[in-house]
Amino acid sequence: MSQTETLILDGNAVADGIKAQLFARIAGLAEKGITPCLATILVGDDPSSATYVRMKGNACRKLGMTSIRVDLPADTTTEELVAAIRELNADKSVHGILLQHPVPHGIDERAAFEAIAIEKDVDGVTMLGFAQNAFGFADYPSCTPAAVMAILDYYQLPVQGRHAVVIGRSPILGKPVSAMLLNADATVTTCHSRTTDLPAIVKLADIVVAAVGKPNFVQGDWIKPGAVVLDAGYNPGNVGDVDYEACLANAAAITPVPAGVGPVTIATLLKHTVDAAEKFGTYRKE
């Protein structure tokens, strides 16, 4: 397939489609005196994480939602972080909680994620949220995996019966997107750092999801002609995990970075927060 025939999967278009459906719902909530509110927690001063958190807050405000930002120093203890999360759990004006990953070494990230109340776990990071997603009935599947699925859906790219190869097995990305593809009837291979002969496995894929965290990792000659390539990676300098230029030649469809999976992830986070506000806009007492 020549480069000109490759479909560029426009994440901004997919994100705009998701956000367009939120305006009326946010207005409906406003009539009831409810403003969907996302609380973001940033621990430490990693510049990339700070940028992601800022982008999420700005996206909330643009839609007329509220965003509370909790910034904690890098030397925060697990107990202090858990206490901050519990405060947000108890705050009836907060509908969704996002703890920016990764937290500094020395904090037990799993313990912190588990402190998030399930009804506010809008990024599907708790074990219960993960399990619900694996079973296929999560209210809030992890946002980046959900974004990958939303892009496939928007462009009506078939998943059923296709061989999907996911590179990466993190609990917030590789594993949940593998589960979602499996639930959508793909045949899924999940690869990781100990996978033997990764290029040969990727070459078998009809759908490739890159979730590695290494810039330009996926090479052009790994891609089977006609495959769909989704790059969930986001590395410093706006660089994805896929060597985009090299993969264009063989891919039938591909997400760019930026303007691919990233904006859809944010739109999905907003949608989940609105979903949560509609569900629990008035909180029952604990």
Ligand code: NAP
């Ligand atoms: P992570 O927790 O570091 O996981 C990376 C995964 O890649 C691990 O499973 C690791 O395998 C695997 N891996 C590392 N080197 C490999 C190799 N040489 N061959 C095959 N697999 C290899 O990262 P993450 O949190 O899942 O994030 C992955 C990427 O997605 C990053 O670029 C991140 O910035 C991006 N991301 C983007 C968004 C978005 O909104 N677009 C959101 C979240 C994350 P092991 O398990 O064996 O170590």
